[in-house]
Amino acid sequence: MKALLTKILWSRTGRWQFASAGLGFGLGLLLLLTSLQLYLDVRRLLQTNARRADYLILHKDISLANTLGLAASTFSEAEVDRLRRQPFVEQLGLFTAGQFGATAEGSLAVSFYTQLFFESVPDAFLDEVPDGWRWNEASERLPIIVSQDFLNLYNFGYAPSQGLPQLSRATIRLVPLRVTIRGPKGQRAYEGRIVGFSDRIASVLVPDSFMRWANRSIGNVPSPPPSRLIVRVSDAADPVLAGYLARFNYQTNNNQLKAGQTGRVVQLAMSLIGVVGLFFIGLSFVLFTTQFRAVIAEAREEITLLLQLGYRAATLAAHLLVYFALFLALTAGLAFGLLALAVSRAQAFAQQQGIALGAGVSGAVLLTGLGFVGLCLAINALSVRRLLRKGR
Amino acid sequence: MSSFVPLTPTLTLENVVPAPLAESVPAGSQVWDTRLALTPGRHYHVSAVSGKGKSTLVSILYGLRQDYRGSVRFDGRDIRAFTPGDWATHRQRCFSIVFQDLRLFLHHSGWENILVKTDLYGPPDRPAIRRLADRLDVGSLLDKPCGRLSYGERQRMALLRALVPPFGWLLLDEPFSHLDRDNAERAAGLIAEACASRNAGLVVTSLGEDSRFGASQPIRL
Numbered sequence: 001m002k003a004l005l006t007k008i009l010w011s012r013t014g015r016w017q018f019a020s021a022g023l024g025f026g027l028g029l030l031l032l033l034t035s036l037q038l039y040l041d042v043r044r045l046l047q048t049n050a051r052r053a054d055y056l057i058l059h060k061d062i063s064l065a066n067t068l069g070l071a072a073s074t075f076s077e078a079e080v081d082r083l084r085r086q087p088f089v090e091q092l093g094l095f096t097a098g099q100f101g102a103t104a105e106g107s108l109a110v111s112f113y114t115q116l117f118f119e120s121v122p123d124a125f126l127d128e129v130p131d132g133w134r135w136n137e138a139s140e141r142l143p144i145i146v147s148q149d150f151l152n153l154y155n156f157g158y159a160p161s162q163g164l165p166q167l168s169r170a171t172i173r174l175v176p177l178r179v180t181i182r183g184p185k186g187q188r189a190y191e192g193r194i195v196g197f198s199d200r201i202a203s204v205l206v207p208d209s210f211m212r213w214a215n216r217s218i219g220n221v222p223s224p225p226p227s228r229l230i231v232r233v234s235d236a237a238d239p240v241l242a243g244y245l246a247r248f249n250y251q252t253n254n255n256q257l258k259a260g261q262t263g264r265v266v267q268l269a270m271s272l273i274g275v276v277g278l279f280f281i282g283l284s285f286v287l288f289t290t291q292f293r294a295v296i297a298e299a300r301e302e303i304t305l306l307l308q309l310g311y312r313a314a315t316l317a318a319h320l321l322v323y324f325a326l327f328l329a330l331t332a333g334l335a336f337g338l339l340a341l342a343v344s345r346a347q348a349f350a351q352q353q354g355i356a357l358g359a360g361v362s363g364a365v366l367l368t369g370l371g372f373v374g375l376c377l378a379i380n381a382l383s384v385r386r387l388l389r390k391g392r
Numbered sequence: 393m394s395s396f397v398p399l400t401p402t403l404t405l406e407n408v409v410p411a412p413l414a415e416s417v418p419a420g421s422q423v424w425d426t427r428l429a430l431t432p433g434r435h436y437h438v439s440a441v442s443g444k445g446k447s448t449l450v451s452i453l454y455g456l457r458q459d460y461r462g463s464v465r466f467d468g469r470d471i472r473a474f475t476p477g478d479w480a481t482h483r484q485r486c487f488s489i490v491f492q493d494l495r496l497f498l499h500h501s502g503w504e505n506i507l508v509k510t511d512l513y514g515p516p517d518r519p520a521i522r523r524l525a526d527r528l529d530v531g532s533l534l535d536k537p538c539g540r541l542s543y544g545e546r547q548r549m550a551l552l553r554a555l556v557p558p559f560g561w562l563l564l565d566e567p568f569s570h571l572d573r574d575n576a577e578r579a580a581g582l583i584a585e586a587c588a589s590r591n592a593g594l595v596v597t598s599l600g601e602d603s604r605f606g607a608s609q610p611i612r613l
Contacts, residue, residue: 008508
């Protein structure tokens with residue numbers, strides 16, 4: 001690079017002007033990329049949460065009439081069909097309640113005896129189908145899924161009061177339970193095993209196949225109407241859904257609906273940040289480009305004279321662009337560095353608050369940044385060429 | 393620099409009338425609205441009073457003005473068809489010039505003004521440049537910004553910038569306008585030497601008759 005050419009071309013340009021334009025560009029880039037990164041992180045977080053919020057468990061309001069046996073808390077076929085046809089319902093599953101009595105007896109270090117109940121839902125509505133979640137008529141083993149809440153109740157409520165050991169999710173899977181079911185048509189004993197936990201469904205679940213067989217062969221009602229429904233909805237925050245539930249007096253876990261709404265608000269806020277970031281970057285882009293043109297305009301006399309002395313326009317353009325590219329690379333590098341720092345700080349902070357965001361700057365954000373810098377360089381290269389071609 | 397082969401085209405003007413003179417072409421002009429061929433290696437002295445188009449002629453030959461009718465040809469090639477690249481080539485390999493308004497980088501030293509031109513041809517021979525500057529009595533001023541020099545001193549810096557690089561044609565637009573008699577004599581001597589060593593042509597303009605270009609072919613505008 002010719003030092004003399006550099007000295008002549010850049011001697012009269014305001015360094016501060018250039019530096020402040022660079023600062024504007026760097027900050028704009030930083031803001032854009034930070035908000036994009038945050039947007040991606042939060043959206044991923046919301047999607048993970050939303051998967052839980054998308055499942056609603058519906059039941060009817062229990063009133064005195066139910067207690068007195070004057071009203072049914074179960075859903076009729078017509079009611080289920082009507083609900084199934086609603087546009088916000090993606091999938092609907094029936095809870096089947098066990099029509100028989102059941103007891104469970106602990107063994108080994110965990111000795112207890114309790115009466116309990118079973119319900120079942122179609123496998124598609126489980127959080128995940130655990131290993132060993134199979135049953136047929138020849139099975140001596142009965143796989144069971146309990147709510148995570150029940151385990152908590154046991155560990156923090158029941159176990160301390162009864163002097164029983166607290167159990168982790170892993171150890172409780174190893175505890176064999178002696179499960180006995182009794183009904184009008186007889187009784188059977190099984191070796192029960194807790195094979196999984198559900199965050200979604202607050203119940204004690206057994207496989208659907210077992211439930212159908214037991215209701216028919218042990219219980220007194222082969223196919224009872226469902227008292228609870230599990231519904232996968234496209235959007236838990238849908239106001240039409242809330243209206244429908246209110247109209248038929250169906251109850252559900254309201255927190256989930258609220259979570260959906262909160263997510264909406266957060267997502268809207270993030271979108272706004274993104275728009276503001278976009279606006280900023282556009283502004284700084286324009287500022288930087290105009291500033292660069294101003295630099296060239298200020299060096300116009302020098303450029304004209306150099307052309308008159310026999311310098312080629314392409315040589316001068318290349319010279320200017322190399323400096324421009326260096327400057328841009330420096331600014332962008334600084335912005336990327338600050339971004340990485342800011343993101344790692346934000347993610348560490350979120351981690352402390354118990355929110356798991358992604359690790360580091362996402363590839364999409366880096367690509368966006370690089371693409372933007374490339375675009376900026378290309379547009380300015382074109383404008384420099386055009387400016388120089390005009391002069392003779 | 394020695395391996396550099398300059399371009400030495402014949403410069404031909406055919407019925408050229410520059411726009412400013414369109415209404416009043418001077419009668420009996422040997423340049424405008426007639427045919428003029430400038431032969432390589434020969435020296436031409438264009439003298440006229442103001443407003444006859446001396447600077448216009450130099451500007452047309454150097455590609456700075458296109459507002460004329462008629463045609464100008466370098467070795468038969470019409471310069472209207474020249475691209476900016478062609479002009480860059482001619483300004484590097486054919487012409488060296490002293491503009492009437494000098495056109496120096498006033499914020500930069502004499503050295504820098506000369507070297508930015510010689511940079512086009514390779515590493516400069518600094519001692520030779522220094523000797524030339526001493527002969528024009530501006531050797532001690534080479535490190536000063538040109539903006540701080542008198543007009544006469546600037547004129548000599550511009551002349552140095554034109555005389556140092558290789559060229560096939562030297563264009564000088566009133567190069568002695570601000571030089572005293574002694575300096576003008578010395579400058580004329582240097583110009584003659586530089587052209588002779590390069591076997592280059594010369595087109596020089598002046599306001600009136602100038603005995604220092606006695607050896608040149610006079611041309612009336």
